[in-house]
Amino acid sequence: MSHTPFILASYLISAAVLLWAALSPMFSQRALLKQLKNRQAHMEKEQ
Amino acid sequence: MNRFILFFHNTGSPPWFYRFSGKLIPWLWLGFAVLTVIGLYMGLFLAPPDYQQGESVRIMYLHVPAAWLSMMIFGLMAIMGFIALVWRIRVMEVLMISSAPIGAAFTVIALITGSLWGRPTWGTYWVWDARLTSELVLLFLYFGVIALYNAYDEPRKAARAASLMAIVGVVNLPIIHYSVLWWNTLHQGSSIGTSGSGIHPSMLWPLLIMAIASKFFYGANLLSRARLQLLKQDHRKRWVRELL
Numbered sequence A: 001m002s003h004t005p006f007i008l009a010s011y012l013i014s015a016a017v018l019l020w021a022a023l024s025p026m027f028s029q030r031a032l033l034k035q036l037k038n039r040q041a042h043m044e045k046e047q
Numbered sequence B: 001m002n003r004f005i006l007f008f009h010n011t012g013s014p015p016w017f018y019r020f021s022g023k024l025i026p027w028l029w030l031g032f033a034v035l036t037v038i039g040l041y042m043g044l045f046l047a048p049p050d051y052q053q054g055e056s057v058r059i060m061y062l063h064v065p066a067a068w069l070s071m072m073i074f075g076l077m078a079i080m081g082f083i084a085l086v087w088r089i090r091v092m093e094v095l096m097i098s099s100a101p102i103g104a105a106f107t108v109i110a111l112i113t114g115s116l117w118g119r120p121t122w123g124t125y126w127v128w129d130a131r132l133t134s135e136l137v138l139l140f141l142y143f144g145v146i147a148l149y150n151a152y153d154e155p156r157k158a159a160r161a162a163s164l165m166a167i168v169g170v171v172n173l174p175i176i177h178y179s180v181l182w183w184n185t186l187h188q189g190s191s192i193g194t195s196g197s198g199i200h201p202s203m204l205w206p207l208l209i210m211a212i213a214s215k216f217f218y219g220a221n222l223l224s225r226a227r228l229q230l231l232k233q234d235h236r237k238r239w240v241r242e243l244l
Helices: A004-046 B003-011 B014-046 B055-087 B090-122 B130-150 B155-169 B172-182 B201-233 B238-243
Strands: none
Touching (some): A004 B201, B003 B014, B014 B055, B055 B155, B055 B172
C-alpha cells in the first residue's frame, strides 16, 4: 500500500485547518474595525 | 513596583494588553514560520522512513505536536479559568475563551492525522480504543466550552460558566495521557518521557522543532483572537474609540 496519499491528505487537511484558525480572527477584526470606524464617522457627521 | 509584578499588573488592563500583544504577534508568527520550514524540511527530506511504519511516519511530525498541544491548551484553559474565577481578571477570561477554538482545531488535526496514519499502519481509520476515544471526548469538551460561552448574552457571566466547565473537563487530561497504560489499547505507549526518548535523533529533532513551532502558532493565534474579543466587548469604551 502506498503511503503517499495518506501523508498528502494529512498535510493538506492540517494546512487547511491551521489557515482557517489563523485567518478567521484577522478577517473578523478587519471587518469589526471597519464597522466601528463607519459608525464613529456617522456619529461625528450627525453631531 | 517590581518590573515583574508591574508586567502582570499591566496585563490585566485591556488597552495595555491590546497594544502589547499587537507588537508581539508578528514575532510569534515569524518564529512559527521559521521553525515550521526547518521542521518540515528535516521531517520530510532529511529524516529516514521508519523500519516498521515506513513513510507514514512522516505524519507523526504533525500528529504528535497537535496531540500534545490539544492537551496543553485545555490544561492552560483550566488554569486561566481558575485565575479568572478567583481574581476576576477580564483579560484572563478573554484568553481562556480565545484558546478554545485553537485547541479544538489542534484536536481535529490530531484525530484526522491519527486516523490517516492508522489506515496504512493498523489497517483501520478508527477503533474505539481508550486513547482515541478520550481524545474525541476532549474535542467534545472544547465544543462544550464554546457552546456554553455562546449561550450567554453577558460575556462575563459566559466566561465564568465556560471557566467552570474547563476546570471540570481537565479531569480528561490524565485519562488521555495514561489511557495507554491503564487499558490495553491499540495506540502505542509514549516514546518520549521524562526518562528519555526511544526515537532516533534524526526523527526526534524534527518532531521537537514542529512541537515548538505549534506553540508559536498557539501564541500568535491566541493573541489575535484575544484582541478581537476585547474589541468586541469594549467597542463602546474610550480606549477603542481612541484607537479608531
